[in-house]
Amino acid sequence: MPGWLREWIGQGPKLPKVLVGLVVLALLAGGGYLAWRLINADQLPPGFAMANGRIEAERVDVATKLAGRLEEVLVKEGDTVKKGEVVARMDTxxxxxxxxxxxxxxxxxxxxxxxxxxxxxxxxxxxxxxxxxxxxxxxxxxxxxxxxxxxxxxxxxxxxxxxxxxxxxxxxxxxxxxxxxxxxxxxxxxxxxxDSVLVAPRAGRIQYRLALPGEVLAAGGKVLTLLDVTDVYMTVFLPTSEAGRVAIGAEARIIFDAIPQYVVPASVSFVATEAQFTPKYVETKTEREKLMFRVKVQLPSEILEKYARWVKTGVPGVAYIRLDPDAPWPASLESKLP
Incomplete structure (x- = not known):
């Protein structure tokens, strides 16, 4: 029995033993159910794999072609820009x-x-x-x-x-x-x-402003960093036994820690050809089983366009990947969007 409960029973008014027993039983049942949920939360039916990861997006640097003085920067960090939009100008x-x-x-x-x-x-x-x-x-x-x-x-x-x-x-x-x-x-x-008029090479969100007006930059000097919010993915790592069964284009689901009530559909766009975190050459089966392969789980562009203002990099979550194309998705992993 928890110490706080024992203390409460000892200091509080005398209660019937039956009532005390019911309270204790309810607490134990609730704790057991919570423990069962935690133990079984990560369990998946055969034909699926899961891994933790963080959201990433393709980054594009807007840089100068020629050396010169930066005249003005027309955007701020966090601004959304369109492809071809003027974002900065050099002194000409x-x-x-x-x-x-x-x-x-x-x-x-x-x-x-x-x-x-x-x-x-x-x-x-x-x-x-x-x-x-x-x-x-x-x-x-x-x-x-x-x-x-x-x-x-x-x-x-x-x-x-x-x-x-x-x-x-x-x-x-x-x-x-x-x-x-x-x-x-x-x-x-x-x-x-x-070329002294710098434009956004693609639509996206300004992540960093790396130079200020008046600075003299060398050729190729970076002025801004742009995030393409229509090219977003989660990088995860899977062991050999699972990575070897992942097909390019395989269906996946992502659940973000910040919004666990939603399930976002995705697909596998990349599987690394070389393992990570292990020696280059391994000789035994046990060592080979420890190999981890990098996998990219891509979010659909149509969903990203619809929810572009909510897209953020670095957000952690869990990716679920279907290894067996014939395996039905569990009800808890059916797509669910706002």
Whole structure:
């Protein structure tokens, strides 16, 4: 009999022995029932496995592509963001100056192209004149009205004009190449400016803010850590005898310690190929039985989307995995959501 009960019986008013016996019997029965519940709570029918774990979610770091000064951070820890939403900006004053210089180079190259085209028209006109003079001098020479030397001079002038035309064409090609190079530089700098606007790579919740406005970050410097609340799972560890029977996609159930009245459906998405917590090589069957394999139990995305604001990492619970696909789920593990 508990000491407090013995003391109460001894100090309190005298009670009939029958009543005292009924009180003691009720207390013992209640304690026995509680003990039975605790002993049998973790018992499962054949074809099932269970393990403790904690909720985890895929984490994505939002980082800078280039070194620079962080200008502003637009979100706080705990904020929910959409894919593509702007979350931070880098200082782009220097990049904008480089962009203006590159754009000026493009305009300069375009003016040079205009000049090259005008020069080509001039050279083609000079070539036409030189060709006509050469033809006239040839006819006059054939009739004896002009000297052979004059014909040679007109032929040389024609060749010079042709060379000038070819040079003008080359100048045009060079100007076009210069324009393409300058425009490529503009595009590259514009890409750097665009990359200075940091966006959420996927929808989720901001977990950590790792930098503050005004800080100078290196290339790849982390600014924020994002949790993808649609990619949530529980990591558990199962022994060899159970892990070897787990199929990818096997049905599972999760009961969280914080809300034990609900049963969340899930499925197995990963089983490790190497064991944990044991030596790399084992020789005996007893040692092999001690091997523990990591298993990921994935929560359905449609449930996560519906209850996104309730999703939290680190919440402990118990995962129940069906090893035998033909085994019926116990009534206590039927899906039950709010």
């Amino acid at each position: 004053a220097e990049l904008k100056a480089q962009l203006a210089d590159a754009q000026a180079t493009v305009r300069q190259a375009e003016r040079q192209l205009d000049q090259a085209n005008a020069l080509l028209a001039q050279r083609e006109s000079e070539l036409t004149l030189a060709q006509k003079e050469y033809e006239r001098s040839k006819k006059l020479s054939e009739k004896g009205f002009t000297s052979k030397e004059t014909v040679d001079q007109r032929h040389s002038a024609q060749a010079t004009a042709e060379a000038a035309v070819n040079s003008a064409h080359a100048q045009i090609d060079l100007s076009k190449a210069t324009i393409e190079s300058a425009k490529a530089k503009v595009d590259r700098i514009q890409t750097f400016i665009d």
